Amino acid sequence: MRLQTLAAQHFRNLQDFRIVPHPRFNILIGYNAQGKTNLLEAIYLSANLKSFRTHQNEELVRFGLQEARVVAEVQRGNDTLTLELKLQTRRRLVWVDGQLTRRLTDALGLLQVILFAPEDVALIKGQPSARRSFLDHAVFVSRASYLSILSDYNATLKRRNAVLKNDRRDAKLLEVYSEQLVEHGAEVIGARLELLRQLRPLFNDAFRNIFGAKLEASIRYRASWADQVDLDAPPDANTLRCAMLAAIRALGGDELRRKQSLVGPHRDDLEVLLDGTPAKAHASQGQHRSIVLALKCAEILLLKDRFGLEPILLLDDVSSELDSTRNQQLFSFLASLSGQVFITTTAREHILLDQDQSAWTVHQGGLTPAD
Amino acid sequence: MSNQTDPIAELINLLAVLPGVGRKTATRFVYFILKQDAEYVKDLAAALVELKEQVGFCAHCCDLTRESPCRICGDERRDHQTICVVQSPQDVLAIEATGEFRGLYHVLHGILSPLEGKGPDDIKLAELLARLSNGVEEVIVATNPSVEGEATALYIKKLLVPLGVKVSRIASGLPMGSHLEFADKVTLGRSIADRRVL
Ligand SMILES: Nc1ncnc2c1ncn2[C@@H]1O[C@H](COP(=O)(O)OP(=O)(O)OP(=O)(O)O)[C@@H](O)[C@H]1O
């Protein structure tokens, strides 16, 4: 999968542009606050129809204007398609090959991108919710039906919590919602575990390639309520349902006291270990960066394997904090992939590529070909 | 005091609470009514009063009806051992239109909705339980295919199965989140025929 052209009008601080990206590497060089991340954001929006930085359309439209437009011509296998996104204060509209889509989700995932943003370095150290989002996103891109599985679970969870909060609580109704939570929850966890099973070897490889051969990195799914179940083995749905239900029974009193659901995938977490030690507490900054990069690269390899289409990789300021050896290893690993990559940098010398690339200088929102 | 309030504003306020009617539409209604002759306006007012005075719950199925038992509950040719449970009177009309179902109905007038604070006492569940002594063998739950609809169905199952009643659920050919009353006849008809035991 690759962008053949990308154009935008009135988008953030970017001067209206149309570029023809290189099928492999595209380098965006510029000082701070010139618009490099904004350009990646425009690509990300074409794929996900929402930004990674804001929920507010206004922020995406150039100050003082009403509407921004992003147009991407995408090559998917033997097909090409045109995605056009219009951002207005209150709405987002999407045209696919000139046809206005009825629902935004109709256009979701036609273009697939994997983003590495500087904030992502905190993925392993930060809140569990960020790791769950990473995981859920990875499941979703490899299996579109996961979106409805997850939203059924979340809807059930919300209602079960409302039952727990209600003082006139009906025991039978709580029982019904427990069973429904377990039903949908087991589906969510099953999908996550299956993804991890496939991701694991790819992640190990990617990490070793980027960070060096000495360390063994592994990922584990953590569910505090499931201490009796070996989650690495992938258990079947029935085992998961039984374990969840048993945990709910065991914790029932706590749930009533705290008036919220304490068992289920909304409480679970992902743990990365380096040579058996939790990375969360012990890894260095460079190791954190390498872990997250390896996770994202693993996601790309998985999608390539699954659909034969490699998503586009967006790397925002990826080289800072990596020592020169690791940076070199990162670039030789990137060169071993075959998909399209967009990389931003403040310093050209970080980019260790000698072929297959186009470069632009980003200055005050303007793009000029470099070289 | 009522003779001091503006009758136009008063009627706009009254109409604006109707579902699907905002202040703008309510205002259009009011000016339309003002332009009609006195006869029409009298008939309209009388029809409204009569509606409320004459239409009430059927003592059996809780559907809205002028006479109790309603036309369906009073029909001896229908299967009185099978009851189809629905959320609203409109759903009765929708299922009747399919011609697939020859049993009786029970209208809950709502659904168990934790988010809106609607519990078992807020819908016509006790009335359903009261009907079971009369030889009812199967209850088909035809609540909407939503999270609340499923939960209400399972709740009814928990209530009725211990009493020896078979409880089934309409097949989910209907997309999650849809409304029975807007489903097309064929889909709705098939989902009753293909119901599954809960
Ligand atoms: N809606 C908007 N209209 C105009 N300018 C905007 C808008 N939104 C953001 N900007 C400007 O865009 C600039 C930031 O661009 P961007 O985040 O892409 O910088 P960058 O090149 O990635 O910098 P860094 O290297 O610091 O990450 C800021 O100067 C900001 O004021």
Ligand SMILES: [Mg+2]
């Ligand atoms: Mg930036």
Ligand SMILES: [Zn+2]
């Ligand atoms: Zn009746």
